[in-house]
Amino acid sequence: MFDLLRAHIGKRIKLTDDEFRRCTAYFTQKKIRKRQFLLQEGEVCRDIAFVTGGCLRAYTVDHKGNEHVIQFAVPDWWISDLASYLGGSPAMQSIDALQDSKVLLLDRSARDELLNAVPALERFFRLLLEANYIATHRRIQDSLSASAEERYLTFIATYPDLSEQIPQAQIASYLGITPQSLSRIRRELMRSR
Amino acid sequence: MFDLLRAHIGKRIKLTDDEFRRCTAYFTQKKIRKRQFLLQEGEVCRDIAFVTGGCLRAYTVDHKGNEHVIQFAVPDWWISDLASYLGGSPAMQSIDALQDSKVLLLDRSARDELLNAVPALERFFRLLLEANYIATHRRIQDSLSASAEERYLTFIATYPDLSEQIPQAQIASYLGITPQSLSRIRRELMRSR
DNA sequence: CGATTTTTTGAATCATATCAACGTACGTGG
């Protein structure tokens, strides 16, 4: 049950079996049904979630009522509203499940204790934060410089599995275009090969 | 010379005069001429800069050669490529001065020593990081949900002074539109009031 | 003052949105 997390951390830092065994105590497993919320806008984000099954999304709702997907998370990924989790401020995002999913939750106090118990993880969480930073900035850059078609191609190149698993309307929302436009872009791409 | 920094930190955390006096030793002041670089893409970002005069910008260059402004910084603001600064990775952004400017630089080792010397600042830098996070996410949200005109209005509401100080072409680049489009948007806004 | 940069304007064009309709797949209750 913790194998995926073990491998995930192991890829980034060295961790003895004993150290990892101590880690597991701080996580709680949770099933999340399709359409169920893990976090709703306005709440304080108590946990960061490591996905072990299914698929979740983080999104915001703008003043016109349109949803905008910020991030998807499939197994081996983390998801949360970090600004809220770290700062204790109300979340600007919501997180829900696109499919029945399984996550390992680490709440803030558990994280503090975990870092005391296994200091080697300090580095791991710093790396995680930096990766999140970089991904976020890459998204800004991308949205400023690339056309919808280019963004779609980047998306399927970066997340090849995702593009088949999740509804097209969700991908369109992630790309910042309408589902109709995405459908047309896909048609043109088919045609040209 | 450090008054602005003193006030800036004082607004966020309590700091005794003595503690602050110790801080100043870790910063180095630097003048940056208009068009001069503080950081070039590909370098490792050694410093975070607190702006005490003038105006700087962080930007990226896309594969078509277009510049995209990520952030402006005027007095009382910080600027750097945080992912590079924290992670030691090559910077994805460049930073240069739009006007003759003055900054206080804090390089990574100075920052580590400073945090040892004045632990109260841990909290300050954590808040800084979170603020950066939130600003970044707000930008993504904004670019996904708002029209160019709305984004411009948000911009002048958020940075009223900036919109007069810096060339329109730079603002257009920040908003992700052409200077021509910004000019037209401004014309329409004038007309309607 | 002239030279250079910045901003504005016009016309044509392109990308994406919008509105409305239709097609297809899937699952549920009869």
Place this chain on the structure above:
DNA sequence: CCACGTACGTTGATATGATTCAAAAAATCG
């Protein structure tokens, strides 16, 4: 097993917003 409803994707026609290219006007600098 079929009929129906629901969710998802596609298509067409048209509208809108922003870009591009070219040029003129205005502002700034040495």
